[in-house]
Amino acid sequence: MAANSDEAQSGDGNGDRQFTFRYPSTGSTIGNSIEADPVLSGIYDDTSASLSESVQNYPKQFGRTYHAYRAGSYPFPNDLPECERLQLQYDIVDASLNGHLFFAPLDKPRYILDVATGTGDWAVQMGDLFPQANVVATDLSPIQPVEVPPNVEFYVEDSSEEWEYSHKFDFIHTRLTGGSWSSYERQVLRQAFDNLNPGGWMESQEGDASFSCDDGSLKPGHALYRWGEDLALSSRLIDRPMVFVSGIKDMYASVGFVDIHEKIFKIPCGTWPKDERLKELGRGWQLNVQSGLSGFTFANFYRAFGVKEDAIEVYLVDVRKDVANSKIHAYTAVHVVWGRKPFPGEVSES
């Protein structure tokens, strides 16, 4: 475990954001179809000391850099374009969740853990919101900002390994960590359960890499549909599944959480929705997908299918066209699930 320090490459979470969202929230979109805009005609529109060199000596492949600590375990890049994409993605998810950092009914949490924090925005915002709390955030890459609230600490850590904390937590959180785990249930939820205080909350805010569609406009013949299938298969073959979120609620129950809730938020990909707020979110999500496509695909396809970079870019040409096609009403379903660790004696052993 290595604490982040001045020597870390900064993801600079404070830079100008490309998107601000002007439309009031409409709450969870579960069960509602997003109405398409009829006007669009389908044109493409280290220990607590400093970081050691080894965790910053990023391996290069496909013209990108990847995490050095436990190199090879996570298939997405960690370079500047990826950090910028993560911040864009964070802003859009934040707006889609109507600015909710969490949905669990927290009561003055003292210890908070953010697993696989990325550029660390969530952890920093939680540190600001709960100045009395201590926020710990982990990641394989030291891509977090250096200047953070004094109650926020980042650690370079592989959270798929056994967690060794000196205290229990009151709240543990993950957001968009698909592709990070061989088993979200065993490596994250089970360990979270064991590392929570009784009455503490776990919350998952997770979305699949493949797209959903309610009106049949995303068809099996589309390159985007095929890409979703191929990405799901390749990620399973390399033991880092990227499609798993529909099972999260059941995983909470089998691990032993109680008071389990789920909300599903639909983030449209593209400007196809009629609703102005969703159209704006969709524009941002489309940009997020376009800028992430190569990074999502390279390591997965190369390791699983042996396909090389040039061939992958050729394959992605039609996928990019579909992402830009307003006739395809694709969206990402973000499942927010939260549950509580029971108090002793609260759940009878049967």
Ligand SMILES: C[S@@+](CC[C@H](N)C(=O)[O-])C[C@H]1O[C@@H](n2cnc3c(N)ncnc32)[C@H](O)[C@@H]1O
């Ligand atoms: C898509 S990013 C999401 C980051 C952040 N939660 C957010 O919402 O912006 C996934 C992050 O998980 C990290 N990660 C992947 N595998 C991990 C592991 N085994 N332990 C800790 N972090 C991991 C990656 O380095 C990456 O920063």
